[in-house]
Amino acid sequence: MRLVVAYDSTYGNTRRVAEAIAESWPSERPDPPVPLRDLDARRLDRETLLVVGAPTHGHGVDEDTWRAFERIPHERFRERLVAAFDTRFDMGRWITGSAARSLEKALVARGAIPIAPAESFFVAGREGPLEAGELERAREWGRRLHTLAVEHAVPRVVAMPRA
Numbered sequence: 001m002r003l004v005v006a007y008d009s010t011y012g013n014t015r016r017v018a019e020a021i022a023e024s025w026p027s028e029r030p031d032p033p034v035p036l037r038d039l040d041a042r043r044l045d046r047e048t049l050l051v052v053g054a055p056t057h058g059h060g061v062d063e064d065t066w067r068a069f070e071r072i073p074h075e076r077f078r079e080r081l082v083a084a085f086d087t088r089f090d091m092g093r094w095i096t097g098s099a100a101r102s103l104e105k106a107l108v109a110r111g112a113i114p115i116a117p118a119e120s121f122f123v124a125g126r127e128g129p130l131e132a133g134e135l136e137r138a139r140e141w142g143r144r145l146h147t148l149a150v151e152h153a154v155p156r157v158v159a160m161p162r163a
């Protein structure tokens with residue numbers, strides 16, 4: 001199972017989370033995360049988990065991030081395994097909003113299959129830094145995504161009763 005991490009980031013915090021997720025993937029040479037605007041949609045195939053991350057702006061996704069996301073033909077997401085994350089302030093989601101939730105909804109609307117609920121990683125201020133422990137939490141999340149992606153990708157073998 002391969003991993004493609006695509007992100008947007010103004011101050012670098014979401015990029016650092018994206019890098020931590022990519023590093024956690026059990027592969028000798030993990031692909032480095034790519035800015036969402038540079039994502040080559042042909043990389044999204046059945047053997048790939050797409051993880052998309054963005055900073056939360058104005059309770060959701062920034063206009064530039066949407067533009068980069070919208071450029072990808074909708075059918076490219078159909079039946080693809082995905083997970084979304086964001087960075088935001090560490091307060092109730094009803095106060096801060098969540099870019100990850102908006103991305104997740106858009107992915108589902110395009111037929112993608114989220115393998116885990118949208119996740120948030122927290123910044124201490126508008127420009128960061130990330131709160132203590134968030135990169136480790138990102139690595140843990142990445143490892144969990146790997147387990148879930150493998151489970152989703154492997155068709156279950158059903159034992160048939162002998163005639």
Ligand SMILES: Cc1cc2nc3c(=O)[nH]c(=O)nc-3n(C[C@H](O)[C@H](O)[C@H](O)COP(=O)(O)O)c2cc1C
Binds near residue numbers: 012015087125
């Ligand atoms: C224009 C702007 C709007 C923002 N709006 C929100 C918001 O609605 N909720 C929130 O939790 N954080 C908000 N933030 C803080 C961002 O979440 C924070 O800048 C981001 O997590 C940093 O990620 P980055 O370093 O990858 O850009 C906002 C930041 C900016 C610059």
